[in-house]
Amino acid sequence: MKRILAAAVCAVLAVPATALPVSAASDELVLFTWENMFPQEVLDGFEEETGIEIIYSNFDTDETMLEKLSMAEGGDYDIVIADDYILENVIQEGLAEKLDTSKLTGFENINPLYQGQFYDPTDEYTVPYGAGIPLIVYDPTMVDIEIKGYADLWDPSLEDSIALIANYRVINGITNMALGKSMNEEDVDSIKETGEKLLELAPNVRLIQDDNTQNALLNGEASVGFIYTSQVTAALAENPDLEVVYPEEGLGFGIMGMFIPSQAPNKDGAYQFMDYILQPEVAAQCFDYIGYYCTNKAADELVNPDLVVPDSVESGEIVQNVSEEANEQYSQNWTEFRAACD
Amino acid sequence: MRRRRSSSVWMILPLYIFTIVFVAGPLIYMVALSFSQSAETFGVEWAFTLENYKKILEPVYLETFLESFQLALTSTAIICLLGYPFGYFMAKLSEGWKKKVMIFLMLPFWINSLIRLYGWIIILQNKGVLNFILQKLGIIEKPLRILYSYPAIVVGMVYVLLPFMILSVYSSAEKLDWSLVEAARDLGASKMKAFWTVSFKLTIPGLLSGIILTFIPSMGLFFIADILGGNKIVLVGSLIQEQMTRGNNWPFAAALAVVLMVLTTLMIVLYRRITNVKELEGIG
Numbered sequence: 225m226k227r228i229l230a231a232a233v234c235a236v237l238a239v240p241a242t243a244l245p246v247s248a249a250s251d252e253l254v255l256f257t258w259e260n261m262f263p264q265e266v267l268d269g270f271e272e273e274t275g276i277e278i279i280y281s282n283f284d285t286d287e288t289m290l291e292k293l294s295m296a297e298g299g300d301y302d303i304v305i306a307d308d309y310i311l312e313n314v315i316q317e318g319l320a321e322k323l324d325t326s327k328l329t330g331f332e333n334i335n336p337l338y339q340g341q342f343y344d345p346t347d348e349y350t351v352p353y354g355a356g357i358p359l360i361v362y363d364p365t366m367v368d369i370e371i372k373g374y375a376d377l378w379d380p381s382l383e384d385s386i387a388l389i390a391n392y393r394v395i396n397g398i399t400n401m402a403l404g405k406s407m408n409e410e411d412v413d414s415i416k417e418t419g420e421k422l423l424e425l426a427p428n429v430r431l432i433q434d435d436n437t438q439n440a441l442l443n444g445e446a447s448v449g450f451i452y453t454s455q456v457t458a459a460l461a462e463n464p465d466l467e468v469v470y471p472e473e474g475l476g477f478g479i480m481g482m483f484i485p486s487q488a489p490n491k492d493g494a495y496q497f498m499d500y501i502l503q504p505e506v507a508a509q510c511f512d513y514i515g516y517y518c519t520n521k522a523a524d525e526l527v528n529p530d531l532v533v534p535d536s537v538e539s540g541e542i543v544q545n546v547s548e549e550a551n552e553q554y555s556q557n558w559t560e561f562r563a564a565c566d
Numbered sequence: 567m568r569r570r571r572s573s574s575v576w577m578i579l580p581l582y583i584f585t586i587v588f589v590a591g592p593l594i595y596m597v598a599l600s601f602s603q604s605a606e607t608f609g610v611e612w613a614f615t616l617e618n619y620k621k622i623l624e625p626v627y628l629e630t631f632l633e634s635f636q637l638a639l640t641s642t643a644i645i646c647l648l649g650y651p652f653g654y655f656m657a658k659l660s661e662g663w664k665k666k667v668m669i670f671l672m673l674p675f676w677i678n679s680l681i682r683l684y685g686w687i688i689i690l691q692n693k694g695v696l697n698f699i700l701q702k703l704g705i706i707e708k709p710l711r712i713l714y715s716y717p718a719i720v721v722g723m724v725y726v727l728l729p730f731m732i733l734s735v736y737s738s739a740e741k742l743d744w745s746l747v748e749a750a751r752d753l754g755a756s757k758m759k760a761f762w763t764v765s766f767k768l769t770i771p772g773l774l775s776g777i778i779l780t781f782i783p784s785m786g787l788f789f790i791a792d793i794l795g796g797n798k799i800v801l802v803g804s805l806i807q808e809q810m811t812r813g814n815n816w817p818f819a820a821a822l823a824v825v826l827m828v829l830t831t832l833m834i835v836l837y838r839r840i841t842n843v844k845e846l847e848g849i850g
Binding site: 287444555560566 | 624627630633691693713716796797799812813814815
């Protein structure tokens with residue numbers, strides 16, 4: 225009975241979904257990613273070179289992207305850029321096109337460090353576009369201790385002074401790391417322990433926010449931030465005296481990847497765009513602009529040296545999908561943690 | 567006569583279709599979703615379960631409802647205290663002033679509410695306008711840490727929802743038959759007595775519809791807690807949003823939404839029971 229109801233509901237809902245018209249001329253390329261992922265010159269350059277008009281469509285979170293893409297059944301969009309863990313879902317759901325690398329002359333330029341990752345072990349579907357490492361940044365004039373790793377965030381002297389990004393898996397992950405565990409711990413009891421440890425961090429938290437978290441550091445609302453790479457770069461540009469910490473427990477690593485949806489209306493255009501972005505000069509311009517670690521080996525010499533991973537940095541762990549039970553526990557830890565921050 | 571009738575059916579039909587497709591459809595979908603399971607990787611598995619509702623009973627999620635309720639109650643109480651006198655006295659103004667005040671009330675609606683909330687950050691932050699003024703006046707020595715605190719959220723809530731209260735009190739006070747107040751005064755009632763027995767009672771419908779218009783949305787307004795509260799208070803709205811997006815648990819989000827909807831419906835029913843005012847119908 226429920227199934228019939230569900231099917232009926234789906235049928236009802238399918239009407240408005242398919243009724244939406246989507247124009248897909250071959251001289252248009254629908255680019256689907258976060259805001260501000262490309263400098264205007266690069267987009268203009270591509271339009272000039274190929275005559276293809278770029279339609280820049282935004283999403284806020286990876287999950288929104290997946291939601292929209294799966295509703296469009298892999299259509300509507302020509303190029304998507306999103307985070308590693310969601311790419312795994314995209315590929316599993318069959319929403320990504322298997323790449324024909326012969327159409328990508330710049331494929332060799334990719335830094336192998338960022339290839340062969342869990343979400344796409346044989347590099348068949350994705351091209352990396354920047355890597356991010358959330359890092360601890362602090363204002364040494366306002367902090368009495370020297371921060372070396374995640375565990376220092378629990379220091380009582382930091383009461384009501386930390387700005388955190390709002391990513392529940394990453395924050396659970398660094399708590400795991402502070403306890404000497406893997407970011408992707410699967411054991412539910414162990415995750416509950418993580419939750420208890422996380423609760424102890426609550427008194428030190430000033431705010432939890434995903435967007436422009438660095439502002440809190442710059443305007444004095446917070447003295448310590450655990451923030452995304454782009455925000456670290458932005459914060460340093462504004463205040464070079466801030467101290468950046470590569471946490472001693474290890475790094476949480478993230479890669480953004482570019483893929484072509486399986487039913488992309490303009491696949492040829494999409495290949496042209498990918499190849500255009502893989503050119504070293506263009507890539508360097510892009511990474512300078514977005515402030516993420518450079519994933520294009522050939523562009524390393526051209527890009528801001530801060531964006532080339534130093535040799536001392538050992539590759540970190542990527543947040544991966546965990547079992548449903550584990551994920552639910554992480555999610556619950558997070559809600560309890562946020563409620564305790566008040 | 568017959569022709570007229572058939573043409574009126576055609577006039578109403580689009581409305582019915584619209585309601586069925588865009589109101590009833592999503593509602594049925596949401597309720598169905600709340601009894602299903604979230605799939606391992608992404609999306610939903612259509613298998614019946616009560617697990618989502620059972621999960622809401624866990625203390626952490628129950629507290630979320632309580633927290634939302636408390637915040638809505640606090641904000642609504644403050645809005646009543648500020649909005650009722652404002653709306654009441656606004657109705658007593660001369661026609662010209664009424665228009666001017668109305669324009670000032672509507673003006674902020676021309677600007678996106680998110681942008682207005684970011685304005686509050688500039689006012690409330692450590693190095694912000696409010697602290698600057700208070701420090702210059704010598705009232706405080708150290709800047710107050712108001713931003714990212716509970717009071718900041720209440721300020722935001724009151725700010726966003728106050729106009730709804732003012733407008734609904736105003737519209738009912740404007741309809742008030744002032745000769746009744748005069749009659750009460752002529753019969754020897756003091757100003758206060760005349761207000762409480764005549765004007766206040768006659769404006770109760772406006773006050774109550776104002777309460778509904780502020781209380782119900784404030785149960786769901788989560789972006790204020792995100793922006794001004796630094797995400798440190800978990801409200802039902804933000805929990806639903808988080809479960810829909812990052813948490814990737816649509817069924818649980820749907821269950822939360824169903825419970826929230828039932829609760830708010832109950833409140834409307836309760837209001838109507840208490841007041842037995844027919845005008846309140848159709849407002850929720």
